[in-house]
Amino acid sequence: MNYQECIDACLKCMTDCEYCLEKMIGKNSHNDCPHCCRECLDICDLCAKALARGSKYSAQYCELCAEICEWCAEQCAAHDHEHCQKCAESCRKCAEECREVAMKIAA
Template structure:
């Protein structure tokens, strides 16, 4: 398969992290549906999915607002990681880990 060379190569690791994070948050959101939570999980997962996907779209089109989207995405991912990390379930732990990686990659785009 030929790699799309139209996407800014500086975004590739962030794109991957955002996509993985969106999937892991979707899994967590689904698993937490109907489960009582003492914090903002799974609501944070929904917010995180939306911000990750918007960030991916911005990077794909080389939007002049990419850094702003990445900054917001990092903030939302950090919040979601903090919320999900408070739970003992494997899906929450995996979600928190993906969110932290995504936040780091989004912050790298800002530099």
């Protein structure tokens, strides 16, 4: 099974979260941004690696990645900053791809 679209979504999300995290350093936040970005970029990295190597735990990584990405999207979308909005968009796309892959693997 080819997981390249999901891997690409994870890598894009990871880099957008890293950028958002960097831009939020020293700024006040009324929610879990930028903390969610750290969690999100870490799980996206793990998920992409698991998919690339065909880990038997790929479905579980994808499920957790989708859950964390959805949380991060919600947190970042609450901010008006362009980098937060971009991060939220990447997180939503990654969550969608991860859920789709997890369902395919489980089937």
